[in-house]
Amino acid sequence: xxxxxxxxxxxxxxxxxxxxxxxxxxxxxxxxxxxxxxxxxxxxxxxxxxxxxxxxxxxxxxxxxxxxxxxxxxxxxxxxxxxxxxxxxxxxxxxxxxxxxxxxxxxxxxxxxxxxxxxxxxxxxxxxxxxxxxxxxxxxxxxxxxxxxxxxxxxxxxxxxxxxxxxxxxxxxxxxxxxxxxxxxxxxxxxxxxxxxxxxxxxxxxxxxxxxxxxxxxxxxxxxx
Amino acid sequence: xxxxxxxxxxxxxxxxxxxxxxxxxxxxxxxxxxxxxxxxxxxxxxxxxxxxxxxxxxxxxxxxxxxxxxxxxxxxxxxxxxxxxxxxxxxxxxxxxxxxxxxxxxxxxxxxxxxxxxxxxxxxxxxxxxxxxxxxxxxxxxxxxxxxxxxxxxxxxxxxxxxxxxxxxxxxxxxxxxxxxxxxxxxxxxxxxxxxxxxxxxxxxxxxxxxxxxxxxxxxxxxxxxxxxxxxxxxxxxxxxxxxxxxxxxxxxxxxxxxxxxxxxxxxxxxxxxxxxxxxxxxxxxxxxxxxxxxxxxxxxxxxxxxxxxxxxxxxxxxxxxxxxxxxxxxxxxxxxxxxxxxxxxxxxxxxxxxxxxxxxxxxxxxxxxxxxxxxxxxxxxxxxxxxxxxxxxxxxxxxx
Numbered sequence: 001x002x003x004x005x006x007x008x009x010x011x012x013x014x015x016x017x018x019x020x021x022x023x024x025x026x027x028x029x030x031x032x033x034x035x036x037x038x039x040x041x042x043x044x045x046x047x048x049x050x051x052x053x054x055x056x057x058x059x060x061x062x063x064x065x066x067x068x069x070x071x072x073x074x075x076x077x078x079x080x081x082x083x084x085x086x087x088x089x090x091x092x093x094x095x096x097x098x099x100x101x102x103x104x105x106x107x108x109x110x111x112x113x114x115x116x117x118x119x120x121x122x123x124x125x126x127x128x129x130x131x132x133x134x135x136x137x138x139x140x141x142x143x144x145x146x147x148x149x150x151x152x153x154x155x156x157x158x159x160x161x162x163x164x165x166x167x168x169x170x171x172x173x174x175x176x177x178x179x180x181x182x183x184x185x186x187x188x189x190x191x192x193x194x195x196x197x198x199x200x201x202x203x204x205x206x207x208x209x210x211x212x213x214x215x216x217x218x219x220x221x222x223x224x225x
Numbered sequence: 226x227x228x229x230x231x232x233x234x235x236x237x238x239x240x241x242x243x244x245x246x247x248x249x250x251x252x253x254x255x256x257x258x259x260x261x262x263x264x265x266x267x268x269x270x271x272x273x274x275x276x277x278x279x280x281x282x283x284x285x286x287x288x289x290x291x292x293x294x295x296x297x298x299x300x301x302x303x304x305x306x307x308x309x310x311x312x313x314x315x316x317x318x319x320x321x322x323x324x325x326x327x328x329x330x331x332x333x334x335x336x337x338x339x340x341x342x343x344x345x346x347x348x349x350x351x352x353x354x355x356x357x358x359x360x361x362x363x364x365x366x367x368x369x370x371x372x373x374x375x376x377x378x379x380x381x382x383x384x385x386x387x388x389x390x391x392x393x394x395x396x397x398x399x400x401x402x403x404x405x406x407x408x409x410x411x412x413x414x415x416x417x418x419x420x421x422x423x424x425x426x427x428x429x430x431x432x433x434x435x436x437x438x439x440x441x442x443x444x445x446x447x448x449x450x451x452x453x454x455x456x457x458x459x460x461x462x463x464x465x466x467x468x469x470x471x472x473x474x475x476x477x478x479x480x481x482x483x484x485x486x487x488x489x490x491x492x493x494x495x496x497x498x499x500x501x502x503x504x505x506x507x508x509x510x511x512x513x514x515x516x517x518x519x520x521x522x523x524x525x526x527x528x529x530x531x532x533x534x535x536x537x538x539x540x541x542x543x544x545x546x547x548x549x550x551x552x553x554x555x556x557x558x559x560x561x562x563x564x565x566x567x568x569x570x571x572x573x574x575x576x577x578x579x580x581x582x583x584x585x586x587x588x589x590x591x592x593x594x595x596x597x598x599x600x601x602x603x604x605x606x607x608x609x610x611x612x613x614x615x616x617x618x619x620x621x622x623x624x625x626x
Contacts, residue, residue: 085537096532100239113538117227
């Protein structure tokens, strides 16, 4: 396996002066292509902040971050937006679908926003992903009418739409019952094995973490294990 | 950008009642804009048609002869002019000029005339009158004499006179009676009353008489010339430019109606300014309405904007989504308001049929295209602030909401 991303001495401080809170304290991490890793740690340990920085939605106070050979600290907003669209997928705890759009429209959003229109190819891939997620009969359903588990599977399909190298999942099963959670994790594992997509999954659940081949423990703003 | 347009359309159709209310608000603003345009424009037309519709739009008057120049020794010059002479100045070559003037674009009628003063006598009763001699067949070229006739006919001929109804009342004259008309040139003639008119203009109805041009030639002892040429235009707002053109063409002193009508022009200008103010307020209302509604929408959709940004939508994409919403609201409201405005103006009579006591609303002056264009531009401008606010949404904060 080759290095997908490499972060070194990452520091993130919120606020200034006496109110300053240092969430990440020189964290370093390397992820290889095709890894399926769990990110563990207590609340407030910096897991979400790390995911946000890895997802290029936030810049660190200091440190370096390279992914696919590109220095993402030096990149501007436009470059980061394009990079994120092409190479990174997100799965949030609360699915965060666009409520006024159908399941298919949500899935193909990352491609449509890049190409400026909904192409036939994008639609075909969106359908294929929804079928693979077991939602073949919910393709044109308004996303607001789907159950929690179905919404989360749509969110996984959306994260995979642009065939990203990295999918960041922040508590993807935290809001699901055990059966739905296991279904989602099985799908993630299958895609990881078959397509070599790298997954970094933040979770409190030891069972979910146990399904991943690597466990990264974060504590007090540093990788501790 | 086609996809951003789809998102904008979806956002508008997702909240149908809210969008309908917003479009209705914009439509009301556009309706007011169109109504005010039609009213101010119609009112100006009405006032102009009532004040200058029946007068000459361009008048060519004979100029007094240049003073005779006498050169005396020691380099002095003496100029001699006869004032108060009985003979009026005349246009000797009117017959040459009339066809030329008729060919000038915008000219719809030309009336060579002889005008002067005289006394109308019936028995022991005498009245001072103005006498106008017009060519038979051109009686209604300038003043719509035919339209104002209350008795008889406006047709002028040999031995006939047409006069105002108040003059007729004052002298107890009736149709078919004979009167004696003596002019300032000292010539008198006995004429038969062939028509009585009522224009509503006191001066005309009190003391005006019309005779045919040949009769006037006899009465004023002017066998060839005329004293003035009156010209009517299709567009009376073109009087200044057309007068200059006629003056350049003929070398005659062509005076547009606007000369000496400064007060009327000022009043019309003030009225137009009032209209601009009201229309501007209507547009400002539209802009504020659209801006506030889109700002609320931006706030409500912050999490969705955050998701879109996380999924790779650039700031430009987000801006376009909200600006497109503003443009669509402006377009829909503009079209609806313009349609309603047109329908509301349909029952009102056309400007040719404006009457006193009714609202002079001119459906042709509704400025529909301008109203729609300004509304769309206003709505786009109104959406820029919410759009910029949306583009600045921090995806991390927004998704966490």
